[in-house]
Amino acid sequence: MRVFQPIRGAALLVLVAAGGLLGASAPAGARTSVALSGAVTPALTGFPTTPQNVRLTMEGRIVGDDIDGVFPATTTRIVMSFTHGARVNGRYFPSCDPVRLAALRGAPRACPRGSKIGEGWAFGTAISVTARLKMDVYNGPGGRSMLFYFATDNPVVIRDMINAPFTALRGGRYGFRLTLPVPPGLQELSDGMVTSLRQFKATVGGMTVKVRERGRVVRRGFIEAMTCPPGALVTVRGEFTFQTAPPAATDSYLGCGQAPPFGPEFPASVPGSA
Structure with missing residues (x-):
């Protein structure tokens, strides 16, 4: 659900969403490339005998010249x-x-306490x-999906969501x-005005909940790891x-305790956003 202002500017996810300019055709030799990095924190030392509560931080950067020879192509899906090794x-x-x-446009009261499992940001250009x-x-219904809700009020008002199985x-x-699956509202701000996902970063996990297992109450983290x-x-x-x-794929790494650096060909979209 989006609320339009007279001027339109940008939008998109991450964990994400989209690429471009006013329906410009891709120039010859156009390209779109992607890179990922992230971290599992804290790093786990020693040899724990039970699963440990951890957080996962993921960052993506997208570069290219598909739209007007300047911006990456519009993202339609990310897998x-x-x-x-994790639970x-x-x-x-x-x-x-x-x-x-969606009906309450991302208001915190829309979801029960304890259902928020992470947060982050994304930069998009149009x-x-x-x-x-x-x-x-x-956390989506039954823990079978994650709901990514995006909001901005400047330079445009955007409220939209990705329901990710x-x-x-x-x-x-x-x-x-x-x-x-990136919804149409995050791919195009209006007919022909496509957007470019440039960079996104999200952290999920770190919270715990009490559950009963084998007759006793224990704490479980949203994400757990043994090593x-x-x-x-x-x-x-x-x-x-x-x-x-064309589709683009990347095989990348998450660092235990610290995220690996991006290569120089994948600079931050906006200074200070790394």
């Missing part, structure tokens, strides 16, 4: 695949109704104007998959789909 306990936590969250969107992340995988390299020693790297894969550019 994040995470390695085995996500969304089923234990209160969940938020996406219909109610017609050469860049806006910073605030991101709130909520969260799936446990069996076999293969990865253990979990988060799929973010992540300082300096170790954890694999993560991102697959991005665009309106006017």
Whole structure:
């Protein structure tokens, strides 16, 4: 749900959303590239005998010249695949109704206490104007999805949401998959005015809830891990789909305790946003 002002500027997710300019066609040799980095905190030292409560911070940067030879193409979907070894306990936590969250335009009262599982921001550009969107992340119904709600009031008023299914995988390299289908309202501010997702960052987890297991009450974290020693790297894969550019994928790493740096070809979209 968006509320338009006379002037339009930018929008988008992350964990995200979108690329561009007034329907300009992609120039010859146009490209869109993506990079990911992030951290699991705190790093886990020693040999814990029970799962430990951790937070996951993920940052993405998108560069390219598909739109008007300047901006990345419009993002239509992002799929994040995470390695085995962590436990996500969304089923234990209160969940938020996406219909109610949309109807109340992201107001905190839309969701029960304890259902907010993270927050972050995203930078999007349209017609050469860049806006910073605030991101709130909520536990979806039954812990089977994550709700990313985006809001900004300057230079445009935007209220929109990504309902991202969260799936446990069996076999293969990865253990979990988060799929973010970018809604039309985050791909285009109005007909023909497409937007470019430039950068996003979100932190999820860190909170705990009391649950009863085997006759006793214990605390469970939203994300738990048994091992992540300082300096170790954890694999993560991102697959991005665009309106006017070929899909792009990146195999990247999360650092235990500290995020690996981005390469010089992926600068921060806005000074100070790293």
